[in-house]
Amino acid sequence: MSHPHKHLETQLVHAGEPSPRIEGAVEMPIFQSATYETAEEGVYDDVRYLRNNNTPSQQALHAKFAILEGAEDALVSASGMAAISGAFLGLLSAGDHVLAQRGLYGGTHELLAQEFPRLGLSVDFLDADDPGSWAALLRPATKLVYVEAMTNPLLEVADLRAITAFARAHGLVSVIDNTFASPVNFRPIPAGFDLCVHSATKYLNGHADIVAGVTSGSAANITRIRHKANVLGGALDPHAAFLLKRGLKTLALRVRHQNASALIIAGFLEAHPAVARVNYPGLASHPRHARARGLFAGFGGVLSFQLRGTVQDARDFTRRLRIPAVAPSLGGVQSLITRPAGTSHAGIPPEVRERLGISETLLRLSVGIEATEDLLEDLGQALG
Ligand SMILES: *Cc1c(COP(=O)(O)O)cnc(C)c1O
Numbered sequence: 001m002s003h004p005h006k007h008l009e010t011q012l013v014h015a016g017e018p019s020p021r022i023e024g025a026v027e028m029p030i031f032q033s034a035t036y037e038t039a040e041e042g043v044y045d046d047v048r049y050l051r052n053n054n055t056p057s058q059q060a061l062h063a064k065f066a067i068l069e070g071a072e073d074a075l076v077s078a079s080g081m082a083a084i085s086g087a088f089l090g091l092l093s094a095g096d097h098v099l100a101q102r103g104l105y106g107g108t109h110e111l112l113a114q115e116f117p118r119l120g121l122s123v124d125f126l127d128a129d130d131p132g133s134w135a136a137l138l139r140p141a142t143k144l145v146y147v148e149a150m151t152n153p154l155l156e157v158a159d160l161r162a163i164t165a166f167a168r169a170h171g172l173v174s175v176i177d178n179t180f181a182s183p184v185n186f187r188p189i190p191a192g193f194d195l196c197v198h199s200a201t202k203y204l205n206g207h208a209d210i211v212a213g214v215t216s217g218s219a220a221n222i223t224r225i226r227h228k229a230n231v232l233g234g235a236l237d238p239h240a241a242f243l244l245k246r247g248l249k250t251l252a253l254r255v256r257h258q259n260a261s262a263l264i265i266a267g268f269l270e271a272h273p274a275v276a277r278v279n280y281p282g283l284a285s286h287p288r289h290a291r292a293r294g295l296f297a298g299f300g301g302v303l304s305f306q307l308r309g310t311v312q313d314a315r316d317f318t319r320r321l322r323i324p325a326v327a328p329s330l331g332g333v334q335s336l337i338t339r340p341a342g343t344s345h346a347g348i349p350p351e352v353r354e355r356l357g358i359s360e361t362l363l364r365l366s367v368g369i370e371a372t373e374d375l376l377e378d379l380g381q382a383l384g
Contacts, residue, residue, distance in 0.1 A: 008068065008184065009252045016063030018056070030242045031056045045230055050237065052230045057241035061214070064248065068183045070190040071216035075226050076241065080179065080199025081107050082234030083213030087197055088112075088144075089232065090225030091173055094120030097141040101128040101158055103151045103356065105177065105199075106344050112146075128158030129288075134166055144173045149181035149188070149296075153304040153340045153364040154357050155279045157288040160295055164192035173221070179203070179331070184255040185298045195221055202331030203301075205247040206254050210240040254333065254369055258301030261375065262367040266303045268376055274383045276361075277306040301367040302330050304340070306359055314339055314361040320382035323375055330366035335375060337365050 005011045018028055036048035036055065048054055053062075058076055065074035077083045088111070092098070100112055102125045112123045124137045128147055145167050147158050160176070167174035175195040176188045182203040188196040198204055200212035213236075215225055229235070236244070259282075266280035278285070281292035282299035292299060307314050318326050324335035328343055338344065341353055341360050348356070367375065 005067070011064070011067050012251050013249050015067040016060045016065075018060065028057070028060055028242075028245070030238050032238050045227060051233055051235045053226055053235050055238070057238045057245070058236060061236075061241055061245055064245065065214050065216055068248075069196055069216040070187050071196070071222075072219040073222035074214055074216040075222050075229060076200070076236045076244070077213040077215070077229060078234040078236050078240075079211040080177075080197070080201055080213040081111070082229075082232075083197045083199070083215045084108050084177065085111055086225050086229045086232060086234065087175060087195055087215050088116075088121075090228040091195075091221065092121055092143060095141055096121055096143045097139045098123045098144045098146060099126050099134065099137055099142060099172070100124075100146040101126060101148060101151070103154070103156065104146075104148060105152060105179075106347075108146075108177065128163065129156070131159055131162040131166065135170075138170060142170070142172060144175060146175045146177075148177040149179070149186055150281060150292075150300065150302075152180070152302075153279070153338075153344070153362065155180075155281055155286070155302065155304060157281050157286075157292045157295065159291065160188075160191070160193075167194070168192070180300050180302060181296060182251065182255050182300070182331075184252050185259065185296045185300055189216060191295075194218065200244055201329065203255055203258075204251060204331075205244045206251060206332055207243070207247050208329060208332035208334060208336075210243050212236055212240055212244050255301070256298065257369050258367050259298030261369075261372040262301045262303055263299065264372050265365070265367055265375060265379065266305075268379065269303075269305045272380075272383055274308055275305050276308050279304045302364065303367070304362055304364040307361040307363065309361060311341075311360045314363060317382050318363065320384075321378055322382075323370060323378045324365065324368075330364075332366070333369045335366060335368035335370060337363055339363055 034050050038048050061076045062074045164174050173194045176193045178188050178196050179199045179202050195217035198214045200214050263282045266278050266283050269275045270278040280303040324337040327336045345358050
């Protein structure tokens, strides 16, 4: 008999859950225990202890994520950055060189650009849209290539198929941050990536009430990363694990609604005279729309748009909004809006920001699961 959990929706609810059910509980209880009875033999990683990532809440998530991602194994962590730093530190040694996409998430960029040199690691940033330029950046020490499914806040879509082919041709480990797509819209491991990392803080948990991360890939790579993670110490606590597993069950429902709602809102904004430009891979006007259609099942709930007018006009606009909160982060049930030039990208000099396309009046909207009509009406009244 074939496995009954064929589709993502069923896997989200049932995969990795304890069988038989514990005391018949239809939902797995929270295992609020730091340590567990352990036989004396074995290595340190086998000691059952929360930091060693081998307790029931963590193991249920590992099994669920491995199935969702189409990977051999997975590892949850205390934040997206714990997953990202753990992947680099787990797979690299001093002297190694990394190629990374330009325009990465701020925390990842800082880790690579500021912290890597202190550890004897080096990085070059590549134009992920120009495969012909990548080979010139290779060195004998190049070990890994790192990209994101869609960039923030401009929603650029790199040539991800060319990245996996390039990694295979040159023996590099290919790693993708799939936070913006989620497994509903893109599954990197079956698509040829070696390792997939997520900030589970965003879509996977989906309720803006915890920070968490996850890494998935081959059993060999996850074992190496878990061994380092056990001593680096960024393990996910049982209550956050419970919330993440609960949030995951509605992932497909949430993300499909967000895909549909964001596409309608992007179209509305694009047609509005107060808006100069909209960045959303689902719009025909997006420079990589065809590529995004070929890669993704949906285009996600995040879009950015440039208002006509001044910074003050942009600030006034966000103040007039009544539904989206003006707050960083994304991927939750509640809509959120930010002005990247004043928040996530404030550290970049204005002229560089402008060149990158992150103008003073660019706003990033994370569309929640509210009624699309209500969001349209709110955006409409705030645009005036
Ligand atoms: C938020 C985010 C991260 C960092 O995740 P945390 O959970 O905040 O540590 C990494 N990558 C992307 C694309 C993100 O949006």
